[in-house]
Amino acid sequence: MTTTTETPESPESPESPEVQPEPRRSWLKEHSELGVCALLLALGVLVLTDALTMDVDITQRGPIGPKTVPLVVGVGLLVIAALLAVDVLRGGHGEAEGGEDVDLSEPADWRTVLLLAGVFLATAVLIDPLGFPIAGALLFWGAAFALGSRRVDRDPLIAAVLSLLTYVVFNNLLGVPLPGGPLMGVL
């Protein structure tokens, strides 16, 4: 009843620790969750540094100024980082999230993720010079390609129609301005 997407029949509890005697090489892989602790720790230090270096006006009213909550959050992050580290070292595991299109039995496909992130960044760069209709179409086509679609006839057509349609709906019907770019200048 705890994890959301597991099949209801699965008998083992999601928290059941799996400590397996593995060779040393894979120890880090097994405990890669410690990286999360490190990130939380770094975040906590960042928040605390920012809070402590604030110069606050003395004219504030009440005992709580703009520093207080960041200090609490920062300390909280440090404490949680430590607690999580203890949990992981004791054999606790965060359950990777399942889903109907998710196949956790295969190793993660990092190539696709990097490709998608790249396509997304390219869109951020291209959206101002090219305008939304073109940049959006490239985003859809690029993402579909990265995800394994190879229909050279159908993919760009769907991308173009979707992008143009979205542009018209948002820009003209809903009144949310999107940049038209050179294409709209021509039309």
Place this chain on the structure above:
Amino acid sequence: MDALNSLMDGFGTALSPINLLWAAIGVLLGTAIGVLPGIGPAMAVALLLPVTYGLEPTGAFIMFAGIYYGAMFGGSTTSILLNTPGESAAVVAAMEGNPMAKAGRGAQALAAAAIGHFAGGMVGTILLVALAPKIAELAVDIGAPDYFAIMVLAFIAVTSVLGSSRVRGLASLLIGLTIGLIGLDQMTGQQRLTFGTLELADGVDVVIVAVGLFAIGEALWVAAHLRRTSGEAIPVGRPWLDKGDVKRSWKSWLRGPVIGFPFGAIPAGGAEIPTFLSYVTEKRLSKHKDEFGKGAIEGVAGPESAASASAAGTLVSMLTLGLPTTAVAAVMLAAFQQYGIQPGPLLFEREPELVWGLIASLFVGMVLLLALNLPLAPLWAKLLRIPRPYLYAGILFFAAVGAYAVGGEALDLVILLVIGLIGFGMRRYGLPVLPAVIGVILGPAAEQQLRRALQISDGSFTGLVNTPFSVTVYAVVVLLLAWPLINKLIKRGSSDREDQDQDQDRTVDA
């Protein structure tokens, strides 16, 4: 009968052609989203947040509520025909619904589910009409300390009730609170975590956080683990029920809301727990216990009714107290903030047209949904054939539209990707996403209420607990925090009843 008059006015609002159109769009989108894998109602509402820039609030919320209810309807279709629940709320529907479909009774399973959703939604919404104004009236005097207490309750509930690990829930909440800190302090104008950049001074827009965590994070996560073979849906005809089916189901339809509604109103994870409890109840009460696991219609009818009723319960807490109990409610709260509307007891006084129009539209939406789902279920099932690359490319596409629409800044797309990657990492390491979203949405508001309360009391911390309301809420918080301990004590104390407990456990495991 003030509520009834207001409701009638609400119908006036909801039945205007433009709002009917939004309700229809909402339930259509909602059903599609419920059927489609990988995209849930919270993600859908998050992706649609940009419409709040162009649409008036009543229409937007009517559409969002339609999506919420519609997703409940649609989710069961996937569960029954494909054995892959579209939403976490529909997990239980697969347990009896799929065996029914395999045995050639898919049409009956779909009908039992659709009518169950209709019954649960109707009863739930009637309870909403009856209870919400009363709660709002009781809570109308609440001030800063009370609001702060409610938000503390939301933080604690979302981290300790949901998910399997409290530490991971708290980690997620703190990540959200940190993102919420970025920008100018609302009371003094002090820059926090902006690192001197102008772009971060406005803070990270909540739309970007919600879209990043729910949509980008999910799409990247699925992309990394995309299942290359997808199951085939069981072909099915038009849903119908014969007399025997109705005779077995009608009590379950009416029992569902009794379980679903209260669970929706408290922060206990939305429809997941009540659907399961309803399933267990139906199994215990059924005269056909031997059929459970092989396709018992009561096991579809009851839980589905509970699921829709829980959606109505969720709206009670959100509208009257501003307390989001599910991910969808959290994103809807973000939409309220976009409009500068504070949900809470005063909402019923200040925005009667919006609230009652929204509630009336739920009834309208329910009728539309029944009409859409009962005859058209086989058609909806065809949506399952959409190629996965298009589905997830589309999610990324609309996420980009949403983030860009916030301020027309290309930099927002980069921030969106960064938050999406955080969401990816959270999914990888089992950090629940909801606490982070609640932290971003409620964090800044909670800080403000805290400081306001302490200003009123001139710095005395008794100012946080000087109302009966806040004391009550803190008592609930303490109870939640101590629950695992209490639970252990109860179990130890009742060792003489162990046999009975074990018996119950066995039922739950089944």
